[in-house]
Amino acid sequence: MTPTTPARRRRQARLMRLVNIPMRALLQLPLPTPLGSRLMLVTITARRTGRRYRQPVSYVRDGDTLLTPGGGRWTLNLRPDQLNSIRLGGRDILAYPEAGADPDAVDELLQLIAHANPSSRRFVRIPRQPDGHHDPDALGAAIDHGFRIIRWRPTTPAD
8 A cells, every 4th residue: 555545545435425415315216226236225323323324335136135345434333133224226125234354255255246346346445366366464454444244134035
């Protein structure tokens, strides 16, 4: 990483906060949109304040579950015993989150996510080795700093 990496990430975070405003509105529509094939809107309750907020996140399907790469502060509010409302394809579903931090599992799931959604590589900037696996040191550092793969387990099928 270069010394400018933190500044670049701060700029990216500010940009994403601005972009998320219209994304929330589009993902909240009562009908499927083209954005809905890659993004969903998760309603999260903050642990300390109880405040509810909506976070647009990318996802890919893995059987009956949805996978989301997540490293932001919003992931700190996820609890595996608490249902979260997800707006997916113009309808609401409920799902339990599981935040995975095992390096081997995260590497495998990141490869699955990148295969299903190649544009995810722009947002998950963990270097890859020639064999397609993620650099173990960089992946370990990302996990140490809070990066997780969230596996959402819907209570009803997420068509």
